[in-house]
Amino acid sequence: MEILRIPRITQDSCKKHLQRGRSLGLVPTMGALHNGHLSLVKRAKMENDVTVVSIFLNPLQFGPAEDLEKYPRDIDEDIKKLRQEEIDILFLPDNNLMYPCSFSAHIEVGPLSERLCGKFRPGHFSGVATVVAKLFNIINPTRAYFGQKDFQQTVIINRMTKDLNFNADIIVCPTIREHDGLAMSSRNVYLEMEQRSAACVIYQCLSNASESVKSGITSGEKIREIMRQTLLSEPLISQIDYASAYDPEKLEEVDDIKGDVLLAVAVRMGNIRLIDNILLHR
Ligand code: AMP
Numbered sequence: 001m002e003i004l005r006i007p008r009i010t011q012d013s014c015k016k017h018l019q020r021g022r023s024l025g026l027v028p029t030m031g032a033l034h035n036g037h038l039s040l041v042k043r044a045k046m047e048n049d050v051t052v053v054s055i056f057l058n059p060l061q062f063g064p065a066e067d068l069e070k071y072p073r074d075i076d077e078d079i080k081k082l083r084q085e086e087i088d089i090l091f092l093p094d095n096n097l098m099y100p101c102s103f104s105a106h107i108e109v110g111p112l113s114e115r116l117c118g119k120f121r122p123g124h125f126s127g128v129a130t131v132v133a134k135l136f137n138i139i140n141p142t143r144a145y146f147g148q149k150d151f152q153q154t155v156i157i158n159r160m161t162k163d164l165n166f167n168a169d170i171i172v173c174p175t176i177r178e179h180d181g182l183a184m185s186s187r188n189v190y191l192e193m194e195q196r197s198a199a200c201v202i203y204q205c206l207s208n209a210s211e212s213v214k215s216g217i218t219s220g221e222k223i224r225e226i227m228r229q230t231l232l233s234e235p236l237i238s239q240i241d242y243a244s245a246y247d248p249e250k251l252e253e254v255d256d257i258k259g260d261v262l263l264a265v266a267v268r269m270g271n272i273r274l275i276d277n278i279l280l281h282r
Contacts, residue, residue, distance in 0.1 A: 001083050003090045007098070007138045010091050014052065014139045022049035026141035026168070028132060031055040032072040032186035033081050036176040040145040041085050043173055052139055053082055054091040056098065060106075061127030067271070072189050091139065098134065107133050107164075109156045115251040116152050117266060117275065120241045128153055129160050136166045144168040149175040149183050151262060151277045155251060175276070177203065183276045190272045198236040199274060202265055205230040205243060206278045209263045213245075213280055220245045220255040223263070231267060241266035241273070248279055258282075 004010040017024055025048030027040045033055075045051045055078055062068035075092075082090055106126050112118075113125035136144070146154045154172045161170055175183050181203030182188065182196075191199060209227050217223060227243040245254050248262040264277035 011138045017050045023142040024050045026139050026144045027053045030057045031078050033078045034184045036184035039176050040173050044145045051087040052089040058131040061124050072186050106130050112156050125156050141168045145171045195269045198234050201234040202276045206263050210278050218257045237267050239268040
């Protein structure tokens with residue numbers, strides 16, 4: 001596994017692979033790798049000649065009151081895991097090389113960025129889109145792999161990729177969960193023991209809503225109520241940012257569930273914000 005830190009050198013190296021006719025799979029991450037991340041890595045390895053994983057804790061996608069400083073980091077452990085997966089290139093850029101003092105360009109993807117998490121994290125998706133655009137320009141991946149866990153992110157990256165004519169095929173991979181259904185997340189390490197066992201209410205909320213839709217309930221209002229009631233049954237949930245049914249393309253709340261539907265939740269347990277979703281094809 002090659003570890004590359006300089007964008008220009010990484011760009012040249014990836015270009016050479018592409019010129020030799022090799023396909024290139026990219027998995028962008030912020031590190032503190034868990035089995036969710038590794039499922040993307042395995043898929044990228046299976047489908048491409050060359051696998052590139054990036055680890056970059058992107059300051060642009062964190063608000064001033066968010067957890068950038070506290071975000072879990074364990075680069076030695078990450079490197080070990082990626083060596084085990086036998087990836088080809090780890091792109092580990094330095095913050096100053098990604099964002100020199102003169103840096104001032106930003107990507108805005110419009111109203112999709114203002115819904116769901118965007119309402120509670122202003123500027124977050126502009127930060128995500130900007131760093132992904134930079135990674136796409138540096139690596140020029142044939143395919144780029146993202147987790148369904150961050151569903152809104154996948155919609156925004158898809159939009160950006162189409163609108164700005166990036167080459168990459170965007171591949172969305174299923175959410176990997178713990179035994180009790182909690183979606184794996186780097187942030188789960190923040191959870192105290194009691195919070196950790198309480199956090200499975202998020203998946204229960206999605207499962208209850210999903211069962212209700214499958215049993216024939218089509219009222220968005222009714223589904224919202226079922227989701228809220230499940231979440232409110234857990235006293236350690238200190239805030240519900242959102243819990244509702246959405247159109248999976250427009251990310252607008254739906255009142256009458258007809259076709260495919262996204263059930264999505266964001267809650268806080270103290271300072272820890274957790275998100276999850278289920279996509280129902282109907
Ligand atoms: P992050 O390091 O949190 O930015 O995540 C990097 C990528 O891994 C994103 O595309 C996430 O959606 C994906 N990811 C994170 N958690 C999971 C999970 N539990 N299952 C599948 N993919 C995940």
